[in-house]
Amino acid sequence: MILPWFPDAAPGAGLAGGLLIGLSAALMLLGAGRIAGVSGIASRAFGISDSGMSWSSAWTFIVGLPLGALIVTRLSGAPIPDFAPLPLLALAGLLVGFGARLGSGCTSGHGVCGVSRFSQRSIVATATFMATGMATVALMRMFA
Amino acid sequence: MIRRHLPPLLSGLLFGAGLALGGMTDPARVRGFLDIFGAWDPTLAFVMGAALAVMTVAWRFVPRMRHPLFAEKFALPDRNDLTGRLVGGSMLFGLGWGIAGLCPGPGFAALAIAPLEAAVFTVSMVSGMVLQRLFFERGARASPS
Numbered sequence: 711m712i713l714p715w716f717p718d719a720a721p722g723a724g725l726a727g728g729l730l731i732g733l734s735a736a737l738m739l740l741g742a743g744r745i746a747g748v749s750g751i752a753s754r755a756f757g758i759s760d761s762g763m764s765w766s767s768a769w770t771f772i773v774g775l776p777l778g779a780l781i782v783t784r785l786s787g788a789p790i791p792d793f794a795p796l797p798l799l800a801l802a803g804l805l806v807g808f809g810a811r812l813g814s815g816c817t818s819g820h821g822v823c824g825v826s827r828f829s830q831r832s833i834v835a836t837a838t839f840m841a842t843g844m845a846t847v848a849l850m851r852m853f854a
Numbered sequence: 855m856i857r858r859h860l861p862p863l864l865s866g867l868l869f870g871a872g873l874a875l876g877g878m879t880d881p882a883r884v885r886g887f888l889d890i891f892g893a894w895d896p897t898l899a900f901v902m903g904a905a906l907a908v909m910t911v912a913w914r915f916v917p918r919m920r921h922p923l924f925a926e927k928f929a930l931p932d933r934n935d936l937t938g939r940l941v942g943g944s945m946l947f948g949l950g951w952g953i954a955g956l957c958p959g960p961g962f963a964a965l966a967i968a969p970l971e972a973a974v975f976t977v978s979m980v981s982g983m984v985l986q987r988l989f990f991e992r993g994a995r996a997s998p999s
Contacts, residue, residue, distance in 0.1 A: 716896055718886075720877050724900030727876020731901065732908025734868035739912050741861035743922030744929055746869065748958040749983070758983045762929070767862040772962055774866020775873070780966035782874035791880035793964075793971035794954045803975040805950030806957060807982025812990065813943025814931075817957040818869075820944075821902065824931075826909035834936055835944040840888075842948025847888040850953070 735823050742767070747819020748775070749810035758811070813839075861924050870963040876901035879964045881955025888952055939990075 711722035738746035744763055753759040755768035762768070793799060810816040813835050815824065820839075824832020877883040877897050886895030921927055951957050956964065956975050964972035 713896070716894070718893070719895050719897045719900075720883075721897065721900045724876045724897040725904045727872040727874070727878065728901035728904025728906075729908060730868050730872030730875060732872075732905035732912075734865045734872060735905065735909050736912035737861055737868065738865040739909075739922075740915055740919070741865070741922055741924045743925045743927060745931065746865055748869075748962065752958055752962070752980065753983050756980050756983070758980070758987055763862065764858075767859060770859050771862040771866035771869075774863050774868075775870035775959060775962040776964075776966035778867040778870025778872070779874035779879055779963035780870075781867075782871045783879075783967055786875075788874075790968055791882060793881055793956075793968055793975075796971065796974050799954050799956070799971055799975045800978045802950040802954030802956065803961070803978025804982040804985070805946050805953070806961070806975075807950075807979035807984075808986045809943045809946030809948070809950060809982075810958060810979075811943065811983045811986040813940050813947055814933075816947060816959075817951070818959050822905045822909055826906045827913050829931075829934070831933060831936060831940055835940055838941050838944035839948035839951060842945045843888040843952035844890050846949050846952025847885055848891050851889065851892055 731818075731822060735818070738771075739823070745819050745823045746771075747815050747823060748772075749807070749816040750814075750819055753811060809839075857924055869959060870966075872901075872905075873960050873963045874967070879960045879967055883955075884957075884960070885952070885955035888955075 713719045713721055735746040738744055750762060751768045751771050754762045754765065755772050815835060820832040820835040825836055873879050878901060883895060883897050886893065887898035916928065954975060958979060961972060961976045961979055
């Protein structure tokens, strides 16, 4: 599938990937009764928060993330993408971790699980990090 | 044991597979979506749209269920207040997200794709979570978020 005006976009793969993410979050919700929020589950796994799911369940979920990605990349044979230089990745990681905990969630917990529940906190959080992310990319494009 | 760990394992696998399939483990795709003044790449909107469609349906089942399929009760957030922390935290998150084109899920998933880069990002991310707890939750024992 190719979108007019956006020849580089991958709408078909995007929809398929989003479907899997939605099924994952639905399984967590209807199966375990919890939000599939990666930042919250990670903080539980690393002992930063002691609320939420069991420690072993949190680790099981976190380990599943690279395993699932590995299966897909092995099957598709997609090339290894480019990442930012290591110092920028370190800075970004600090901001993402600090911000996700302070804001009670990230792209998965607020963006997928919260917005689909029409939670006003999640809608405000998602609009805020999308706007800030867009401003950041625009500024980096201007000065880099 | 298996009954209790099957949902989180399957959920993690599906989530990681979905991120990779949807191109979200490629920072250029994510930054391309955020790059509204440049060569905008709408792929992330398709990923999010499909995930939201599935989850909007899933939420409708919750009120009709007495308990989750594999657990005794639902444990869901119930806060509805808009706070400075929510907005300030989301701004810091967006800043980091824009710089690297990575957020927590793709950060862990990318460990299978670019181990060094993803490890630097995720170790820093967990450090940021520890710092947040030191700054804001000092003395408070794990307030439910």
